[in-house]
Amino acid sequence: MAVGSSSSSSSARRRMNDEQCEAPHILCYCGLRAILQTSWTESNPGRRFFSCPKYIERGCGFFLWHDPEPSQRSKTIINELMWNNKKLKLEISELKKCASYNGEVDYNDVLDDGNNNYATIQLSDEIS
16 A cells, blocks of 8 residues: 555656646746645635745745636535545544454464474454
8 A cells, every 4th residue: 555655646746747847937036936836725726826936934925826717616526526535535544443443454373383383374353
């Protein structure tokens, strides 16, 4: 699972870097190349914009929308999808905790009978 998430986050980073390279070269008021970011607010979900690269240090305050404003229907659909995704992630997290707590994880174990005879057994930790 870690490999999949690492792979997907690396491809997301690559895609973001590609978008940044393909974006027009826009300079902020500091004279630096503005960076392309994505808004995830309820009123502008997924909408990209340019901002000063020093925005964390309170740069020059440069801001410019890159994408047109989405329709109300698009906003509603994207927000619902984001909410459903968040809800499913929370549910998965809770189910993992529950499965771990209930001991419903199966273990394979190798036992030595003292005569160097090894046997593989299936264990199940069930808490009653």
